[in-house]
Amino acid sequence: DTGVSQDPRHKITKRGQNVTFRCDPISExxxxxWYRQTLGQGPEFLTYFQNExxxxxxxxxxxxxxxxxxxxxxxxLEIQRTEQGDSAMYLCASSPDYSYNEQFxxxxxxxxVL
Amino acid sequence: AQKITQxxxxxxxxxxxxxxxxxTYDTSDPSYGLFWYKQPSSxxxxxxxxxxxxxxxxxxxxxxxxxxxxxxxxxNLVISASQLGDSAMYFCAMREKGxxxxxxxxxxxxxxxxxxx
Numbered sequence: 001d002t003g004v005s006q007d008p009r010h011k012i013t014k015r016g017q018n019v020t021f022r023c024d025p026i027s028e029x030x031x032x033x034w035y036r037q038t039l040g041q042g043p044e045f046l047t048y049f050q051n052e053x054x055x056x057x058x059x060x061x062x063x064x065x066x067x068x069x070x071x072x073x074x075x076x077l078e079i080q081r082t083e084q085g086d087s088a089m090y091l092c093a094s095s096p097d098y099s100y101n102e103q104f105x106x107x108x109x110x111x112x113v114l
Numbered sequence: 115a116q117k118i119t120q121x122x123x124x125x126x127x128x129x130x131x132x133x134x135x136x137x138t139y140d141t142s143d144p145s146y147g148l149f150w151y152k153q154p155s156s157x158x159x160x161x162x163x164x165x166x167x168x169x170x171x172x173x174x175x176x177x178x179x180x181x182x183x184x185x186x187x188x189x190n191l192v193i194s195a196s197q198l199g200d201s202a203m204y205f206c207a208m209r210e211k212g213x214x215x216x217x218x219x220x221x222x223x224x225x226x227x228x229x230x231x
Contacts, residue, residue: 001172009120031217033218035219040223040224041223042118042173042223042224043159043205043219043221044221045218045220046218048218056121056218057159066211079207085130087231089157091159093159099151100224101147101164101209102149102161102164103217103219104161105151105158105160105161106158107156107157108157108158110157
């Protein structure tokens with residue numbers, strides 16, 4: 001399967017713990033996006049990478065959140081000192097460099113903070 | 115102001131009938147793109163159809179068509195010959211080129227479609 005993959009699919013953690021999610025984009029897609037989706041809402045943009053460079057961050061991305069994309073391949077999203085309000089689906093998407101159109105989404109990581 | 119508005123929280127349609135899901139948008143950017151995504155209960159966002167702001171004709175992809183009315187700032191999705199597998203959440207989204215190179219998508223709150231026998 002050559003689609004976007006995310007790991008883990010589900011994560012349950014206690015408040016105050018750190019969690020890290022991984023996203024593997026479609027091979028050769030230079031652009032990678034992270035979105036967050038809370039219950040009953042559409043996805044909201046968090047951050048964007050062009051290769052290894054993080055070019056844009058939403059105000060939603062507080063200082064407890066950090067994202068990386070070393071070597072321009074997979075990406076990780078870390079949340080430190082999790083809060084109950086962080087409970088959401090975290091979606092990763094990728095797109096080719098030449099395309100301003102379709103973004104291909106992964107299956108998401110559902111985070112539950114107890 | 116909401117950038118993308120989907121006023122129908124839920125819709126029902128009978129199998130084999132057509133259904134229209136509404137979407138209005140707000141932007142001052144002359145160059146933008148409009149998207150529809152389907153999200154089944156599994157959670158993955160599935161791309162359905164795209165319409166560029168300069169496209170002269172309405173986009174079509176199989177059973178999906180986009181009714182683009184630029185002056186009214188609406189981009190309704192029409193699904194013809196509904197199937198049980200069409201039951202899902204449907205999101206309208208917009209990309210504005212003025213946001214720079216990111217091309218991030220701004221989504222509406224979605225419409226839950228239920229196809230009945």
